[in-house]
Amino acid sequence: MYKIGEALIGDGPELAHIDLLIGDKNGPVGQAFANGLSTLSVGHTPLTSVIRPNLMTKPATLIIPKVTVGDLEDASKIFGPAQTAVARAVADAVEDGYIPKEDVEDMVINVSVFIDPSAKDFRKIYQYNYGATKLAIRRAMEGYPSIEKVLAEKDRGTHPIMGFRVQRLWAPPYLQVALDLDNLDVMERILADLPNKERVLIEAGTPLVKKFGVGVVGKIRELRPDAFIIADLKTLDVGRVEVKMAADETADAVAISGLGTLESIKKAIHETQKQGIYSILDMMNVKDFEEKLSAIPDDLKPDIVLLHRNVDLETWIKEHGGNTEGMTEWGNIEKIKEITGSLVAVAGGITPDNVEEAIDKGADIIIAGRYIIGSRDVRRSAQDFLAHFGPDPDNMRLAMDEDENIAEDENNSEEKK
Template sequence: MKLQIALDTCNQKEALAILHDVADFIDVIEVGTPMIIEYGMEPVRAISKEFPNKLVLADTKIMDAGEYEADIAFKAGAQIVTVMGITHDETIKGAVKAAKNGNGKILADMMCVQNLEERAKELVELGVDYICVHTAFDVQDKQSPFDSLSKVQNMVGSQHSAIAGGINIHSVDKVIPFKPEIMIVGNGITGQDDRRKTAKMIKQLLV
Protein backbone atom coordinates (compact mmCIF):
# COMPACT_ATOMS: atom_id res chain seq x y z
CA MET A 1 0.00 0.00 0.00
CA LYS A 2 1.18 3.48 -0.86
CA LEU A 3 0.79 6.26 1.70
CA GLN A 4 -0.35 9.55 0.20
CA ILE A 5 -0.23 12.81 2.13
CA ALA A 6 -2.83 15.42 1.27
CA LEU A 7 -1.64 19.03 1.47
CA ASP A 8 -4.75 21.17 1.31
CA THR A 9 -4.89 24.32 3.42
CA CYS A 10 -1.27 25.42 3.40
CA ASN A 11 0.86 27.60 1.16
CA GLN A 12 3.88 26.41 -0.79
CA LYS A 13 6.40 27.28 1.93
CA GLU A 14 4.36 25.49 4.58
CA ALA A 15 3.88 22.49 2.30
CA LEU A 16 7.60 22.12 1.69
CA ALA A 17 8.30 22.38 5.42
CA ILE A 18 5.79 19.61 6.14
CA LEU A 19 7.28 17.44 3.41
CA HIS A 20 10.82 17.81 4.69
CA ASP A 21 9.48 16.48 8.01
CA VAL A 22 7.63 13.46 6.64
CA ALA A 23 8.87 12.64 3.13
CA ASP A 24 10.83 9.59 4.28
CA PHE A 25 7.55 7.83 4.97
CA ILE A 26 5.44 9.15 2.09
CA ASP A 27 4.96 7.56 -1.35
CA VAL A 28 2.59 10.05 -2.98
CA ILE A 29 2.45 13.80 -2.38
CA GLU A 30 -0.94 15.35 -3.07
CA VAL A 31 -1.20 19.01 -3.92
CA GLY A 32 -4.77 19.43 -2.74
CA THR A 33 -7.65 21.22 -4.40
CA PRO A 34 -7.66 24.25 -2.04
CA MET A 35 -3.96 24.84 -2.67
CA ILE A 36 -4.43 24.53 -6.44
CA ILE A 37 -7.37 26.95 -6.37
CA GLU A 38 -5.31 29.53 -4.48
CA TYR A 39 -1.86 29.05 -6.02
CA GLY A 40 -2.39 27.25 -9.32
CA MET A 41 0.23 24.81 -10.60
CA GLU A 42 3.19 26.51 -8.94
CA PRO A 43 3.17 24.19 -5.89
CA VAL A 44 3.07 21.20 -8.23
CA ARG A 45 6.14 22.49 -10.04
CA ALA A 46 8.00 23.30 -6.83
CA ILE A 47 7.22 20.03 -5.08
CA SER A 48 8.05 17.96 -8.18
CA LYS A 49 11.41 19.69 -8.37
CA GLU A 50 12.14 19.42 -4.64
CA PHE A 51 11.10 15.76 -4.38
CA PRO A 52 11.90 14.17 -7.75
CA ASN A 53 11.74 10.64 -6.37
CA LYS A 54 8.18 10.97 -5.08
CA LEU A 55 4.94 10.62 -6.99
CA VAL A 56 3.13 13.96 -7.11
CA LEU A 57 -0.65 14.05 -7.45
CA ALA A 58 -2.54 17.15 -8.53
CA ASP A 59 -6.03 17.01 -7.05
CA THR A 60 -7.64 18.97 -9.84
CA LYS A 61 -11.04 17.23 -9.56
CA ILE A 62 -11.63 17.72 -13.28
CA MET A 63 -15.26 17.91 -14.43
CA ASP A 64 -14.83 19.30 -17.95
CA ALA A 65 -12.14 19.81 -20.60
CA GLY A 66 -10.48 16.59 -19.45
CA GLU A 67 -7.57 16.43 -21.84
CA TYR A 68 -6.79 20.15 -21.71
CA GLU A 69 -6.87 20.47 -17.92
CA ALA A 70 -5.10 17.19 -17.18
CA ASP A 71 -2.38 18.13 -19.65
CA ILE A 72 -1.72 21.34 -17.71
CA ALA A 73 -1.13 19.35 -14.52
CA PHE A 74 1.05 16.71 -16.17
CA LYS A 75 3.20 19.38 -17.81
CA ALA A 76 3.63 21.00 -14.38
CA GLY A 77 5.17 17.80 -13.05
CA ALA A 78 2.27 15.77 -11.68
CA GLN A 79 2.39 12.01 -12.21
CA ILE A 80 -1.22 11.49 -11.11
CA VAL A 81 -4.18 13.76 -11.87
CA THR A 82 -7.71 13.49 -10.47
CA VAL A 83 -11.04 13.62 -12.25
CA MET A 84 -14.53 13.31 -10.80
CA GLY A 85 -16.13 9.93 -11.37
CA ILE A 86 -19.53 11.51 -12.00
CA THR A 87 -18.38 13.50 -15.03
CA HIS A 88 -18.98 12.63 -18.67
CA ASP A 89 -17.22 9.67 -20.26
CA GLU A 90 -15.82 12.03 -22.88
CA THR A 91 -14.12 14.06 -20.14
CA ILE A 92 -12.68 10.89 -18.62
CA LYS A 93 -11.39 9.76 -22.02
CA GLY A 94 -9.72 13.11 -22.55
CA ALA A 95 -7.96 12.96 -19.19
CA VAL A 96 -6.83 9.40 -19.88
CA LYS A 97 -5.45 10.53 -23.25
CA ALA A 98 -3.47 13.30 -21.52
CA ALA A 99 -2.16 10.77 -19.00
CA LYS A 100 -0.93 8.48 -21.75
CA ASN A 101 0.75 11.39 -23.52
CA GLY A 102 2.32 12.56 -20.25
CA ASN A 103 3.28 9.09 -19.01
CA GLY A 104 1.03 9.63 -16.00
CA LYS A 105 -2.02 8.15 -14.33
CA ILE A 106 -5.61 9.14 -13.58
CA LEU A 107 -7.41 8.81 -10.27
CA ALA A 108 -11.20 9.10 -10.25
CA ASP A 109 -12.76 10.66 -7.15
CA MET A 110 -16.08 8.89 -6.47
CA MET A 111 -17.72 11.59 -4.35
CA CYS A 112 -21.47 11.76 -5.09
CA VAL A 113 -21.41 8.70 -7.38
CA GLN A 114 -24.56 6.70 -6.68
CA ASN A 115 -24.02 3.58 -8.82
CA LEU A 116 -20.63 2.98 -7.22
CA GLU A 117 -19.83 -0.54 -8.42
CA GLU A 118 -21.11 -0.06 -11.95
CA ARG A 119 -19.33 3.26 -12.37
CA ALA A 120 -16.06 1.94 -10.95
CA LYS A 121 -16.07 -0.84 -13.54
CA GLU A 122 -16.87 1.62 -16.33
CA LEU A 123 -14.07 3.99 -15.29
CA VAL A 124 -11.42 1.26 -15.23
CA GLU A 125 -12.60 0.12 -18.66
CA LEU A 126 -12.19 3.73 -19.84
CA GLY A 127 -8.56 3.63 -18.70
CA VAL A 128 -8.70 5.16 -15.22
CA ASP A 129 -5.93 3.78 -13.01
CA TYR A 130 -7.32 4.36 -9.53
CA ILE A 131 -10.84 4.53 -8.11
CA CYS A 132 -10.86 6.63 -4.94
CA VAL A 133 -13.59 6.13 -2.37
CA HIS A 134 -13.69 9.56 -0.78
CA THR A 135 -15.71 10.76 2.18
CA ALA A 136 -15.94 14.51 1.65
CA PHE A 137 -14.71 16.85 4.38
CA ASP A 138 -18.17 18.33 4.87
CA VAL A 139 -19.78 14.96 5.70
CA GLN A 140 -17.02 13.06 7.50
CA ASP A 141 -19.02 13.13 10.74
CA LYS A 142 -21.91 11.35 9.00
CA GLN A 143 -20.35 8.94 6.51
CA SER A 144 -17.69 6.23 6.47
CA PRO A 145 -15.78 5.20 3.33
CA PHE A 146 -15.21 1.56 4.30
CA ASP A 147 -18.47 0.03 3.00
CA SER A 148 -17.92 1.79 -0.31
CA LEU A 149 -14.30 0.60 -0.48
CA SER A 150 -15.44 -3.00 -0.12
CA LYS A 151 -17.87 -2.58 -3.01
CA VAL A 152 -15.26 -1.00 -5.27
CA GLN A 153 -12.66 -3.64 -4.52
CA ASN A 154 -15.07 -6.45 -5.23
CA MET A 155 -15.67 -4.91 -8.63
CA VAL A 156 -12.21 -3.70 -9.78
CA GLY A 157 -9.69 -5.19 -7.35
CA SER A 158 -7.40 -3.66 -4.74
CA GLN A 159 -4.79 -2.65 -7.34
CA HIS A 160 -7.23 -0.02 -8.66
CA SER A 161 -8.51 1.12 -5.25
CA ALA A 162 -7.75 4.18 -3.13
CA ILE A 163 -9.38 5.56 0.00
CA ALA A 164 -9.55 9.06 1.48
CA GLY A 165 -11.53 10.99 4.04
CA GLY A 166 -10.79 11.46 7.72
CA ILE A 167 -8.22 8.66 8.01
CA ASN A 168 -5.80 8.92 10.93
CA ILE A 169 -3.59 6.77 13.15
CA HIS A 170 -6.68 5.51 14.98
CA SER A 171 -8.55 4.31 11.87
CA VAL A 172 -5.68 2.88 9.80
CA ASP A 173 -6.42 -0.59 11.17
CA LYS A 174 -9.82 -0.45 9.44
CA VAL A 175 -8.13 0.19 6.09
CA ILE A 176 -5.38 -2.45 6.27
CA PRO A 177 -7.57 -5.53 5.65
CA PHE A 178 -8.68 -4.07 2.31
CA LYS A 179 -5.09 -3.45 1.12
CA PRO A 180 -6.00 -0.61 -1.28
CA GLU A 181 -3.23 0.52 -3.60
CA ILE A 182 -3.28 4.03 -2.08
CA MET A 183 -4.34 5.26 1.35
CA ILE A 184 -4.69 9.04 1.61
CA VAL A 185 -4.14 10.90 4.88
CA GLY A 186 -4.44 14.65 5.32
CA ASN A 187 -5.00 16.22 8.72
CA GLY A 188 -4.25 12.85 10.30
CA ILE A 189 -0.60 13.73 9.58
CA THR A 190 -0.43 17.44 8.78
CA GLY A 191 -2.47 18.49 11.82
CA GLN A 192 -0.52 16.48 14.38
CA ASP A 193 1.96 17.91 16.88
CA ASP A 194 4.66 15.44 15.76
CA ARG A 195 4.03 14.97 12.06
CA ARG A 196 7.16 12.93 11.43
CA LYS A 197 6.42 10.46 14.22
CA THR A 198 2.81 10.09 13.09
CA ALA A 199 3.74 9.55 9.44
CA LYS A 200 6.32 6.96 10.48
CA MET A 201 3.81 5.10 12.65
CA ILE A 202 1.20 5.03 9.90
CA LYS A 203 3.69 3.88 7.27
CA GLN A 204 4.96 1.10 9.53
CA LEU A 205 1.40 -0.18 9.93
CA LEU A 206 1.03 -0.42 6.15
CA VAL A 207 4.12 -2.56 5.58
Protein backbone atom coordinates (compact mmCIF):
# COMPACT_ATOMS: atom_id res chain seq x y z
CA MET A 1 0.00 0.00 0.00
CA TYR A 2 1.15 3.53 -0.68
CA LYS A 3 -0.50 6.92 -0.97
CA ILE A 4 0.52 10.07 -2.84
CA GLY A 5 0.16 13.65 -1.65
CA GLU A 6 1.03 17.11 -2.99
CA ALA A 7 0.70 20.68 -1.75
CA LEU A 8 1.99 24.17 -2.51
CA ILE A 9 1.88 26.90 0.12
CA GLY A 10 3.42 30.35 0.35
CA ASP A 11 4.65 33.09 -1.90
CA GLY A 12 7.91 34.50 -3.15
CA PRO A 13 11.22 32.59 -3.15
CA GLU A 14 10.35 30.93 0.18
CA LEU A 15 7.25 29.18 -1.15
CA ALA A 16 7.06 25.46 -0.43
CA HIS A 17 6.08 22.73 -2.86
CA ILE A 18 5.83 19.24 -1.39
CA ASP A 19 5.45 15.89 -3.14
CA LEU A 20 5.32 12.84 -0.94
CA LEU A 21 4.77 9.10 -0.79
CA ILE A 22 3.46 7.31 2.31
CA GLY A 23 3.64 3.53 2.45
CA ASP A 24 4.74 0.34 4.16
CA LYS A 25 8.38 -0.28 5.00
CA ASN A 26 8.17 -3.60 3.18
CA GLY A 27 6.61 -2.10 0.06
CA PRO A 28 7.84 0.09 -2.82
CA VAL A 29 7.95 3.23 -0.66
CA GLY A 30 10.11 1.45 1.89
CA GLN A 31 12.42 0.27 -0.88
CA ALA A 32 12.69 3.80 -2.24
CA PHE A 33 13.37 5.07 1.29
CA ALA A 34 16.24 2.60 1.76
CA ASN A 35 17.68 3.30 -1.70
CA GLY A 36 17.50 7.05 -1.15
CA LEU A 37 19.14 6.92 2.26
CA SER A 38 21.99 4.73 1.02
CA THR A 39 22.64 6.47 -2.31
CA LEU A 40 24.76 9.61 -2.49
CA SER A 41 23.96 12.13 -5.23
CA VAL A 42 25.92 15.34 -5.63
CA GLY A 43 23.68 18.25 -4.69
CA HIS A 44 20.60 16.08 -4.03
CA THR A 45 21.61 13.85 -1.11
CA PRO A 46 18.50 12.78 0.86
CA LEU A 47 18.43 13.10 4.65
CA THR A 48 16.21 11.88 7.44
CA SER A 49 13.81 14.39 8.92
CA VAL A 50 14.42 15.27 12.57
CA ILE A 51 12.51 17.46 14.99
CA ARG A 52 15.86 18.32 16.56
CA PRO A 53 19.24 16.58 16.48
CA ASN A 54 18.91 13.05 17.90
CA LEU A 55 15.08 13.09 17.66
CA MET A 56 13.87 11.55 14.40
CA THR A 57 10.20 11.92 13.58
CA LYS A 58 7.81 8.97 13.22
CA PRO A 59 6.93 7.54 10.76
CA ALA A 60 10.55 7.72 9.60
CA THR A 61 10.69 10.39 6.90
CA LEU A 62 13.21 10.99 4.15
CA ILE A 63 13.69 14.48 2.67
CA ILE A 64 14.79 14.61 -0.98
CA PRO A 65 15.88 18.08 -2.18
CA LYS A 66 14.42 18.96 -5.60
CA VAL A 67 16.88 21.79 -6.20
CA THR A 68 20.65 21.29 -6.30
CA VAL A 69 22.26 22.16 -2.98
CA GLY A 70 25.19 24.19 -4.23
CA ASP A 71 26.87 25.48 -1.08
CA LEU A 72 26.72 25.61 2.71
CA GLU A 73 24.11 28.37 2.63
CA ASP A 74 21.76 26.19 0.55
CA ALA A 75 22.44 23.23 2.82
CA SER A 76 21.56 25.21 5.95
CA LYS A 77 18.06 25.88 4.57
CA ILE A 78 17.47 22.15 4.16
CA PHE A 79 19.19 20.95 7.35
CA GLY A 80 17.60 23.70 9.43
CA PRO A 81 14.08 25.06 8.86
CA ALA A 82 12.94 22.63 6.16
CA GLN A 83 14.11 19.51 8.00
CA THR A 84 12.41 20.54 11.23
CA ALA A 85 9.26 21.74 9.45
CA VAL A 86 8.76 18.40 7.71
CA ALA A 87 9.48 16.42 10.87
CA ARG A 88 7.02 18.37 13.00
CA ALA A 89 4.35 18.25 10.31
CA VAL A 90 4.66 14.44 10.20
CA ALA A 91 4.42 14.18 13.99
CA ASP A 92 1.44 16.52 14.08
CA ALA A 93 -0.29 14.51 11.36
CA VAL A 94 -0.03 11.49 13.68
CA GLU A 95 -1.28 13.50 16.63
CA ASP A 96 -4.20 14.81 14.57
CA GLY A 97 -5.20 11.30 13.52
CA TYR A 98 -4.35 11.40 9.84
CA ILE A 99 -1.73 8.70 10.35
CA PRO A 100 -2.78 6.01 12.85
CA LYS A 101 -0.36 5.77 15.81
CA GLU A 102 -0.38 1.99 15.66
CA ASP A 103 1.01 2.13 12.09
CA VAL A 104 3.95 4.51 12.55
CA GLU A 105 6.58 1.76 13.02
CA ASP A 106 5.44 -0.02 9.85
CA MET A 107 5.35 3.04 7.59
CA VAL A 108 7.83 5.42 5.99
CA ILE A 109 7.38 8.73 4.16
CA ASN A 110 9.43 10.11 1.29
CA VAL A 111 9.13 13.89 0.96
CA SER A 112 10.45 15.89 -2.00
CA VAL A 113 11.17 19.46 -0.90
CA PHE A 114 11.62 22.52 -3.09
CA ILE A 115 13.85 25.27 -1.68
CA ASP A 116 14.60 28.18 -3.99
CA PRO A 117 18.32 29.11 -3.77
CA SER A 118 17.29 32.78 -3.50
CA ALA A 119 15.14 32.15 -0.39
CA LYS A 120 16.43 34.09 2.64
CA ASP A 121 13.73 34.09 5.32
CA PHE A 122 14.23 30.96 7.47
CA ARG A 123 10.98 31.61 9.35
CA LYS A 124 8.98 31.54 6.11
CA ILE A 125 10.86 28.47 4.88
CA TYR A 126 9.85 26.70 8.08
CA GLN A 127 6.26 27.93 8.08
CA TYR A 128 5.54 27.17 4.44
CA ASN A 129 7.17 23.73 4.45
CA TYR A 130 5.40 22.78 7.68
CA GLY A 131 2.01 23.75 6.26
CA ALA A 132 2.62 22.17 2.86
CA THR A 133 3.88 18.88 4.35
CA LYS A 134 0.97 18.56 6.73
CA LEU A 135 -1.51 19.39 3.97
CA ALA A 136 0.13 16.91 1.57
CA ILE A 137 -0.11 14.15 4.20
CA ARG A 138 -3.74 14.95 4.86
CA ARG A 139 -4.51 14.92 1.13
CA ALA A 140 -2.65 11.65 0.64
CA MET A 141 -4.54 9.88 3.41
CA GLU A 142 -7.91 11.24 2.22
CA GLY A 143 -7.31 10.58 -1.47
CA TYR A 144 -7.56 14.25 -2.39
CA PRO A 145 -8.31 15.32 -5.04
CA SER A 146 -11.23 13.19 -6.16
CA ILE A 147 -11.53 12.52 -9.88
CA GLU A 148 -14.66 14.70 -9.84
CA LYS A 149 -12.56 17.59 -8.51
CA VAL A 150 -9.89 17.02 -11.17
CA LEU A 151 -12.43 17.01 -14.00
CA ALA A 152 -14.18 20.10 -12.65
CA GLU A 153 -10.95 22.08 -12.34
CA LYS A 154 -8.89 20.86 -15.30
CA ASP A 155 -10.12 23.61 -17.64
CA ARG A 156 -10.40 26.31 -14.98
CA GLY A 157 -7.26 26.22 -12.90
CA THR A 158 -4.15 28.26 -13.62
CA HIS A 159 -0.59 27.53 -12.57
CA PRO A 160 0.94 30.53 -10.75
CA ILE A 161 4.39 30.09 -12.27
CA MET A 162 3.23 29.76 -15.90
CA GLY A 163 2.24 33.41 -16.08
CA PHE A 164 -0.63 32.84 -18.54
CA ARG A 165 -3.93 31.02 -18.85
CA VAL A 166 -4.86 28.27 -21.25
CA GLN A 167 -8.54 28.65 -21.95
CA ARG A 168 -10.90 25.78 -22.68
CA LEU A 169 -14.49 26.11 -23.87
CA TRP A 170 -16.16 24.49 -20.88
CA ALA A 171 -19.01 26.95 -20.16
CA PRO A 172 -20.72 28.33 -23.29
CA PRO A 173 -22.00 30.57 -24.76
CA TYR A 174 -19.04 32.49 -26.18
CA LEU A 175 -18.69 35.45 -28.52
CA GLN A 176 -16.22 34.87 -31.35
CA VAL A 177 -15.01 38.09 -32.97
CA ALA A 178 -14.01 37.44 -36.58
CA LEU A 179 -11.12 39.66 -37.63
CA ASP A 180 -11.87 39.50 -41.36
CA LEU A 181 -9.37 42.24 -42.18
CA ASP A 182 -6.37 42.97 -44.37
CA ASN A 183 -4.77 45.65 -42.21
CA LEU A 184 -2.56 45.00 -39.17
CA ASP A 185 -2.98 48.50 -37.75
CA VAL A 186 -6.74 48.13 -37.75
CA MET A 187 -6.38 44.68 -36.20
CA GLU A 188 -4.27 46.07 -33.37
CA ARG A 189 -6.74 48.88 -32.72
CA ILE A 190 -9.66 46.45 -32.57
CA LEU A 191 -7.79 44.09 -30.22
CA ALA A 192 -6.94 47.02 -27.94
CA ASP A 193 -10.61 48.00 -27.77
CA LEU A 194 -12.16 44.55 -27.35
CA PRO A 195 -13.21 43.69 -23.78
CA ASN A 196 -10.65 41.40 -22.15
CA LYS A 197 -13.13 38.71 -21.15
CA GLU A 198 -13.10 34.94 -21.08
CA ARG A 199 -16.27 34.84 -23.15
CA VAL A 200 -14.59 36.70 -26.03
CA LEU A 201 -12.83 34.43 -28.55
CA ILE A 202 -10.65 35.98 -31.24
CA GLU A 203 -10.62 34.69 -34.80
CA ALA A 204 -7.76 35.36 -37.19
CA GLY A 205 -10.05 35.60 -40.21
CA THR A 206 -9.25 34.04 -43.57
CA PRO A 207 -8.37 37.39 -45.26
CA LEU A 208 -5.96 38.20 -42.42
CA VAL A 209 -4.26 34.81 -42.67
CA LYS A 210 -4.07 34.92 -46.45
CA LYS A 211 -2.42 38.34 -46.52
CA PHE A 212 -0.03 38.02 -43.58
CA GLY A 213 0.34 34.28 -43.22
CA VAL A 214 -0.45 32.05 -40.28
CA GLY A 215 2.17 33.97 -38.30
CA VAL A 216 -0.51 36.59 -37.69
CA VAL A 217 -1.81 34.26 -34.97
CA GLY A 218 1.45 34.80 -33.10
CA LYS A 219 1.03 38.59 -33.46
CA ILE A 220 -2.45 38.34 -31.94
CA ARG A 221 -1.01 36.23 -29.11
CA GLU A 222 1.52 38.96 -28.33
CA LEU A 223 -1.31 41.47 -27.98
CA ARG A 224 -3.75 39.18 -26.16
CA PRO A 225 -1.67 36.52 -24.33
CA ASP A 226 -4.59 34.81 -22.56
CA ALA A 227 -7.09 34.89 -25.43
CA PHE A 228 -8.60 31.85 -27.13
CA ILE A 229 -7.43 32.30 -30.74
CA ILE A 230 -8.94 30.60 -33.78
CA ALA A 231 -7.10 30.34 -37.09
CA ASP A 232 -9.76 30.35 -39.81
CA LEU A 233 -7.78 28.45 -42.42
CA LYS A 234 -10.76 26.78 -44.10
CA THR A 235 -8.43 23.88 -44.75
CA LEU A 236 -9.43 21.73 -47.72
CA ASP A 237 -6.35 19.57 -48.22
CA VAL A 238 -3.03 18.69 -46.55
CA GLY A 239 -4.69 19.50 -43.25
CA ARG A 240 -1.90 18.01 -41.17
CA VAL A 241 0.59 20.58 -42.43
CA GLU A 242 -1.74 23.57 -42.03
CA VAL A 243 -2.96 22.53 -38.60
CA LYS A 244 0.59 22.08 -37.35
CA MET A 245 1.55 25.50 -38.71
CA ALA A 246 -1.31 27.10 -36.78
CA ALA A 247 -0.52 25.13 -33.62
CA ASP A 248 3.12 26.23 -33.83
CA GLU A 249 1.86 29.81 -33.74
CA THR A 250 -0.15 28.96 -30.54
CA ALA A 251 -3.60 28.82 -32.13
CA ASP A 252 -6.17 27.26 -29.82
CA ALA A 253 -8.39 26.10 -32.69
CA VAL A 254 -8.27 25.66 -36.47
CA ALA A 255 -11.19 25.90 -38.88
CA ILE A 256 -11.39 23.11 -41.47
CA SER A 257 -13.67 23.27 -44.49
CA GLY A 258 -16.51 20.76 -44.55
CA LEU A 259 -16.23 20.78 -48.35
CA GLY A 260 -13.04 18.74 -48.11
CA THR A 261 -13.04 15.00 -48.73
CA LEU A 262 -13.84 12.79 -45.78
CA GLU A 263 -10.23 11.60 -45.75
CA SER A 264 -8.88 15.15 -45.65
CA ILE A 265 -11.25 16.09 -42.84
CA LYS A 266 -10.25 13.04 -40.80
CA LYS A 267 -6.54 13.75 -41.25
CA ALA A 268 -6.95 17.40 -40.27
CA ILE A 269 -9.01 16.58 -37.16
CA HIS A 270 -6.52 13.86 -36.20
CA GLU A 271 -3.75 16.47 -36.35
CA THR A 272 -5.69 18.86 -34.07
CA GLN A 273 -6.03 16.03 -31.56
CA LYS A 274 -2.31 15.34 -31.84
CA GLN A 275 -1.49 19.03 -31.31
CA GLY A 276 -3.97 19.35 -28.42
CA ILE A 277 -6.10 22.08 -30.02
CA TYR A 278 -9.76 22.37 -31.05
CA SER A 279 -11.04 21.37 -34.48
CA ILE A 280 -13.77 23.46 -36.11
CA LEU A 281 -15.59 22.01 -39.09
CA ASP A 282 -17.04 24.84 -41.20
CA MET A 283 -20.14 23.59 -43.03
CA MET A 284 -20.47 26.58 -45.37
CA ASN A 285 -21.99 25.44 -48.69
CA VAL A 286 -22.06 21.78 -47.61
CA LYS A 287 -25.40 20.55 -48.91
CA ASP A 288 -26.09 17.45 -46.83
CA PHE A 289 -24.00 18.20 -43.79
CA GLU A 290 -25.90 15.80 -41.51
CA GLU A 291 -24.88 12.93 -43.78
CA LYS A 292 -21.29 14.14 -43.91
CA LEU A 293 -21.04 14.57 -40.15
CA SER A 294 -22.50 11.10 -39.63
CA ALA A 295 -19.81 9.62 -41.88
CA ILE A 296 -16.99 10.91 -39.67
CA PRO A 297 -15.89 8.24 -37.16
CA ASP A 298 -16.87 8.93 -33.56
CA ASP A 299 -13.26 9.26 -32.42
CA LEU A 300 -12.64 11.93 -35.08
CA LYS A 301 -15.76 14.05 -34.69
CA PRO A 302 -14.94 17.79 -34.68
CA ASP A 303 -14.92 19.69 -31.40
CA ILE A 304 -17.01 22.45 -32.97
CA VAL A 305 -19.37 22.41 -35.94
CA LEU A 306 -19.78 25.80 -37.59
CA LEU A 307 -23.07 26.60 -39.32
CA HIS A 308 -21.93 29.39 -41.57
CA ARG A 309 -24.09 31.51 -43.86
CA ASN A 310 -22.35 32.57 -47.05
CA VAL A 311 -21.96 36.39 -46.91
CA ASP A 312 -21.71 36.83 -50.70
CA LEU A 313 -24.90 34.81 -51.23
CA GLU A 314 -26.72 36.81 -48.54
CA THR A 315 -25.69 40.08 -50.22
CA TRP A 316 -26.81 38.87 -53.65
CA ILE A 317 -30.23 37.84 -52.34
CA LYS A 318 -30.72 41.20 -50.63
CA GLU A 319 -29.66 43.12 -53.74
CA HIS A 320 -32.26 41.21 -55.75
CA GLY A 321 -35.03 41.86 -53.27
CA GLY A 322 -34.95 38.43 -51.71
CA ASN A 323 -35.54 37.49 -48.09
CA THR A 324 -32.56 36.13 -46.14
CA GLU A 325 -34.65 34.99 -43.19
CA GLY A 326 -34.01 31.36 -42.35
CA MET A 327 -30.70 31.17 -44.19
CA THR A 328 -29.03 30.15 -40.96
CA GLU A 329 -29.35 26.51 -39.97
CA TRP A 330 -30.34 27.22 -36.38
CA GLY A 331 -33.14 24.70 -36.54
CA ASN A 332 -30.58 21.91 -37.04
CA ILE A 333 -28.43 22.64 -34.00
CA GLU A 334 -29.87 19.97 -31.73
CA LYS A 335 -29.69 17.38 -34.53
CA ILE A 336 -26.02 18.20 -35.08
CA LYS A 337 -25.28 17.85 -31.37
CA GLU A 338 -27.04 14.49 -31.40
CA ILE A 339 -24.86 13.29 -34.29
CA THR A 340 -21.52 14.68 -33.14
CA GLY A 341 -21.67 15.62 -29.46
CA SER A 342 -19.84 18.79 -30.56
CA LEU A 343 -20.24 22.42 -29.66
CA VAL A 344 -22.07 24.37 -32.35
CA ALA A 345 -21.07 27.80 -33.63
CA VAL A 346 -23.28 29.99 -35.81
CA ALA A 347 -22.19 32.80 -38.11
CA GLY A 348 -23.72 35.11 -40.67
CA GLY A 349 -25.99 38.08 -40.03
CA ILE A 350 -26.08 37.73 -36.24
CA THR A 351 -26.72 40.93 -34.30
CA PRO A 352 -27.55 41.70 -30.67
CA ASP A 353 -31.20 41.71 -31.72
CA ASN A 354 -31.26 38.03 -32.68
CA VAL A 355 -28.41 36.60 -30.59
CA GLU A 356 -30.73 35.28 -27.88
CA GLU A 357 -32.72 33.37 -30.48
CA ALA A 358 -29.53 31.60 -31.58
CA ILE A 359 -28.59 30.81 -27.99
CA ASP A 360 -32.09 29.54 -27.22
CA LYS A 361 -31.83 27.17 -30.18
CA GLY A 362 -28.63 25.71 -28.74
CA ALA A 363 -25.77 27.74 -30.24
CA ASP A 364 -22.65 27.59 -28.07
CA ILE A 365 -20.56 30.11 -29.99
CA ILE A 366 -21.89 33.25 -31.64
CA ILE A 367 -19.62 34.60 -34.39
CA ALA A 368 -19.80 38.30 -35.10
CA GLY A 369 -17.71 40.14 -37.65
CA ARG A 370 -18.89 43.28 -39.38
CA TYR A 371 -21.11 44.46 -36.52
CA ILE A 372 -18.04 44.71 -34.25
CA ILE A 373 -14.98 45.22 -36.46
CA GLY A 374 -16.80 47.77 -38.65
CA SER A 375 -18.00 49.78 -35.67
CA ARG A 376 -16.59 53.14 -34.61
CA ASP A 377 -16.99 51.95 -31.02
CA VAL A 378 -15.67 48.40 -30.98
CA ARG A 379 -15.97 47.99 -27.20
CA ARG A 380 -19.58 49.15 -27.14
CA SER A 381 -20.53 46.89 -30.05
CA ALA A 382 -18.97 43.88 -28.36
CA GLN A 383 -20.72 44.75 -25.12
CA ASP A 384 -24.03 44.83 -27.02
CA PHE A 385 -23.53 41.10 -27.56
CA LEU A 386 -22.00 40.30 -24.17
CA ALA A 387 -24.99 41.83 -22.38
CA HIS A 388 -26.91 38.71 -23.47
CA PHE A 389 -24.23 36.27 -22.27
CA GLY A 390 -23.99 36.78 -18.54
CA PRO A 391 -20.73 37.08 -16.57
CA ASP A 392 -17.52 35.24 -17.37
CA PRO A 393 -17.58 31.70 -15.94
CA ASP A 394 -14.80 32.34 -13.42
CA ASN A 395 -15.32 35.98 -12.48
CA MET A 396 -16.92 35.11 -9.12
CA ARG A 397 -14.23 32.63 -8.07
CA LEU A 398 -11.71 33.42 -5.36
CA ALA A 399 -8.06 33.47 -6.36
CA MET A 400 -7.43 30.30 -4.34
CA ASP A 401 -10.77 28.60 -4.94
CA GLU A 402 -9.22 25.12 -4.97
CA ASP A 403 -9.61 24.11 -1.35
CA GLU A 404 -11.06 20.84 -0.15
CA ASN A 405 -14.75 20.72 0.69
CA ILE A 406 -14.98 21.71 4.36
CA ALA A 407 -18.10 19.68 5.03
CA GLU A 408 -16.45 16.56 3.64
CA ASP A 409 -13.32 17.23 5.69
CA GLU A 410 -15.41 17.56 8.85
CA ASN A 411 -17.06 14.23 8.11
CA ASN A 412 -13.67 12.63 7.56
CA SER A 413 -12.43 14.06 10.86
CA GLU A 414 -15.45 12.64 12.67
CA GLU A 415 -14.77 9.23 11.16
CA LYS A 416 -11.16 9.38 12.37
CA LYS A 417 -12.31 10.14 15.88
